[in-house]
Amino acid sequence: MKNIIKSGFMLAAIVSAPSYAGYTFDLGDKDSITFGGFIKADIRTVSGDVSAPATGNDYWIGAASVTDDISTTKFTANETRFNAKYVHGDVTGFIEIDFYGGGGNQIISNSSHPRLRHAFIKYKNITVGQTWTTFMNTSAIPESADFGGPLVAESFIRQGQIRYTNGGLQLSLENPYSDKGDNTQDSIPDVIAKYTFKGDWGNVSVSGVARQLNTVGGDTVSAAGFGVAGRIKTFGKDDFRFQVHGGKTGRYVSVVTARDLVGEEAEQSTSIMAAYRHYWTEDMRSTVYYGTTDTDLGNVKNNHVAVNLFKNYTKQLSFGVEIGNFEMAEVNKNSNYLQFSAKYVL
Template sequence: MITSKYKKLLLASSLCVAAGTANAGYEIKLSDEDKISFGGYIKVDARYVDGDVAYRDFWIGTGTPLEKSASQFRLFANETRFNTKYVHGDVTGFIEMDFWGGGGNEIISNSVHPRLRHAFIKYKDVLAGQTWSTFMNTSAIPESADFAGATVGLVFIRQGQVRYNMGNFQVSLENPESWGGDTANDSMPDVVARYNLKGDWGSVSFSALGRQLNTTLGNSETAIGASIAGRIKTFGKDDFRFQLHKGELGRYVGVAFTKDLVGEKVEDLTAYLAAYRHYWTETLRSTVLYGRAEADVSGADRSQWSVNLFQNLTKQLAVGVEVGNFEMADQNVDSNYAQLSFKYVL
């Protein structure tokens, strides 16, 4: 057994070694059963937006229409994040934070608050805590300079949950929220079931979601929806990523694209994303993507496209440039954007 004093010495020496290298995933072994890992990345973005949808640091499923076109430039590092993983035998604890928590100003310090992204405990096949919804397939998110890229076509949500894994099958109970309705009476958890297929060809997931939504007039409505998403290997290192979502999915799709309830009606939507990544060389690659979401009740219709070019300067440091467009077709407005990013993976 390693003594407490020796553990401290090992921790200190490991941190010194880690700080002087560019290797990703710094792991510190404390004993045969205990280890700590540190990770994350530093990302710096220069972003220019021009059009009649107001500037945002990254596009989501909605925006603010402008009476006349405007342009804005910003330089920021809010997407930077840090995570820590603790492992003790069959038990894993994971915490991650970034800096989209708000606060600060652009006059003096540009300080911003840390924001909790993930905090969960995993024991064998059971996970409990806040992390990506089981309904979401993270492997189908395209590489982009814009945060997540075409969020209108993505399932994109983190929340509290209890998940059980049975081989390729997963089932979870997740935090309910009747967005647009009476959240005070949300007494039933959301239920998610998912099946994963993996092989040398890539991976595909099939997900189903069932919820009880509560309207402002005290009615309870059942909401169901489904999703298929995946990453398919094509030629060489190239891959094709896709997502297709259909049903009464509301807040699960498009990052604030549309509410779960519009008045007393349950929103029904269709959303999809297609992205192809091509490697020009071993370290130079491009992604072309398009995402769109349409809602039946509210009539919301949003889309985004982009094309980018990324180059790894070292194994951990990449620079990328991206141009694209975000459109709110239901309000006849759109904006073009250009973004330059530097990303150093810890």
């Protein structure tokens, strides 16, 4: 693994920023169609005592599986995604898919089913459909080769909702789901409020979520949690990104490190994520990030740390490398990973 890591830095450069809208066709009368997305190819090596359960070591989620001395290398392009935005006056429709939907095999075809990411309608200050939960601050997600970066400590959910926006204030009713509970009894929507402070310096959001959870034993449990997240400009083009979450946030944070319910009780967790991005040149940059989550009932503590190097060869094309470690501290198990990426933004 040390030789792989060394060669990784020698070849350095990595995947660029998130996908951007690519091509817009003006239809007149304030009507337009925009097509966007990106093509992303990854080569990923994982070695150690922990296996990433997300589609077979493709990327780390908040939880992982203990194994014995694994060493795997995998070539994938599943993060590739396409989107379309339709604007008709005051109405906007947006839809996006990627290819993490499963299917196929690695014997012959390596096929992968499309997966719905976003599908929503926006009319003035009302948004209806499936998209990122109002609880999260998408600008606080670090740039990374590993899908999503330190998901172990991030708020990272897409789901159905109805959202009201007025300046920095957002209020929403969102899809209820009692993770590890009796979700057949989930009838009261999750309630979320967020306020985002913005300026030339960046942004900071403060959010809260309140839910009614249904246990497998037939009881009803109330749960509430908070989040503070942001992206702060520092020197030149550099920035600092952070997320802090606490309370009974459950499935809203850490991608199943914390669960909504453990037995008949709502689980409480604390999550911290910090990332710094530095531009070495106009077209080369690095991000170092760290994420950690502790839970009270499950007694789980997972950590994810990584550093990467990105380089753009054209405005749309970038290559790069990321090296990192995922740790299940409660059982003293961890794995290192090395990931090369190429990304072409449409």
